[in-house]
Amino acid sequence: MDSVFGSRSPRIGEGLHALRSIASPPVTVSIAALPTGSLPAVTIPAIALPTIGLPAATFGAMGIDTTTLVVLVVIAFLAGIGITAIGPGGVFTTVALAGLTALPASTVAGTVHVTFVFTGVLGSAVYFRSGELRGEGRTLTAVLSAASAVGAVGGALVNTSLSGNVFDLLLGGFCVAVGAIIAYRERRELGAAISLDPGTMSGKLTIGVIGFAIGVLGGLLGIGGPVIAVPALVVCGTPMLVALAAAQVQSIVLSGTATATYLAAGAVSPSLALLVGVPQLAGVVVGWRIAHRVPSRRLKAVLAVVLVAIGPLLAL
Numbered sequence: 059m060d061s062v063f064g065s066r067s068p069r070i071g072e073g074l075h076a077l078r079s080i081a082s083p084p085v086t087v088s089i090a091a092l093p094t095g096s097l098p099a100v101t102i103p104a105i106a107l108p109t110i111g112l113p114a115a116t117f118g119a120m121g122i123d124t125t126t127l128v129v130l131v132v133i134a135f136l137a138g139i140g141i142t143a144i145g146p147g148g149v150f151t152t153v154a155l156a157g158l159t160a161l162p163a164s165t166v167a168g169t170v171h172v173t174f175v176f177t178g179v180l181g182s183a184v185y186f187r188s189g190e191l192r193g194e195g196r197t198l199t200a201v202l203s204a205a206s207a208v209g210a211v212g213g214a215l216v217n218t219s220l221s222g223n224v225f226d227l228l229l230g231g232f233c234v235a236v237g238a239i240i241a242y243r244e245r246r247e248l249g250a251a252i253s254l255d256p257g258t259m260s261g262k263l264t265i266g267v268i269g270f271a272i273g274v275l276g277g278l279l280g281i282g283g284p285v286i287a288v289p290a291l292v293v294c295g296t297p298m299l300v301a302l303a304a305a306q307v308q309s310i311v312l313s314g315t316a317t318a319t320y321l322a323a324g325a326v327s328p329s330l331a332l333l334v335g336v337p338q339l340a341g342v343v344v345g346w347r348i349a350h351r352v353p354s355r356r357l358k359a360v361l362a363v364v365l366v367a368i369g370p371l372l373a374l
């Protein structure tokens with residue numbers, strides 16, 4: 059999956075501050091002799107005019123047309139809603155970049171992790187405002203975040219060695235698996251699989267294991283913490299809104315750690331991070347409001363169907 063827009067492409071804003079002088083060959087202007095006499099030929103030196111050096115890394119140069127850009131923005135907005143409304147959401151941004159651009163697997167993962175840092179910050183702020191990050195949710199959030207940071211480094215390092223085909227297969231399989239698990243549990247109306255008490259040592263250990271697994275998968279597949287953390291915590295008996303709030307903070311740590319790894323490898327596209335990051339932030343606020351007004355079971359049912367449907371397409 060070779061890309062026409064690699065990780066070393068210049069930022070879009072750089073061209074606005076760069077000026078380049080181009081020397082043109084001298085222009086010779088001859089004035090014809092007048093009837094009453096003659097004038098010598100006059101040579102006017104060319105004036106070197108500064109021209110603005112526009113960056114080569116425009117979206118057009120990447121082979122991304124206007125329609126694709128619009129689709130990416132819409133998907134990113136909907137992904138932002140999913141992040142704070144039900145947890146799984148950022149995966150759709152990853153899917154869109156993997157399927158609609160020619161970016162290599164590592165750059166897809168690195169780019170989306172940059173955006174997940176900012177959605178995590180905003181998501182944490184809004185959930186703190188509504189009270190879910192106060193009280194007993196603090197311990198759960200702290201343990202989950204610390205463990206996921208360790209796992210994210212390993213996942214990101216493995217990702218940089220993956221071929222595009224393997225990345226697509228893993229991403230497609232993950233979507234199907236998550237969708238099937240959500241659909242099954244909702245259909246069966248299953249309760250908590252285990253009792254998760256962050257106030258006990260065993261509860262903290264379980265949260266730590268979950269956080270580490272979230273970090274590995276997030277760093278490997280380029281997905282944010284909520285897509286894994288929320289279903290896992292809910293299965294363990296954590297209230298939906300508390301799970302969503304904890305996942306936002308955990309996403310900052312996970313994606314921040316993974317981003318540092320990808321930046322060191324030069325596997326981040328700043329232009330696309332900005333393109334999909336801004337609409338994601340708008341979606342985060344909308345999703346937070348939805349989570350407090352719409353029964354989460356309905357939203358999860360729709361999400362399960364979509365995940366199962368797109369998984370095989372990604373694996374092809």
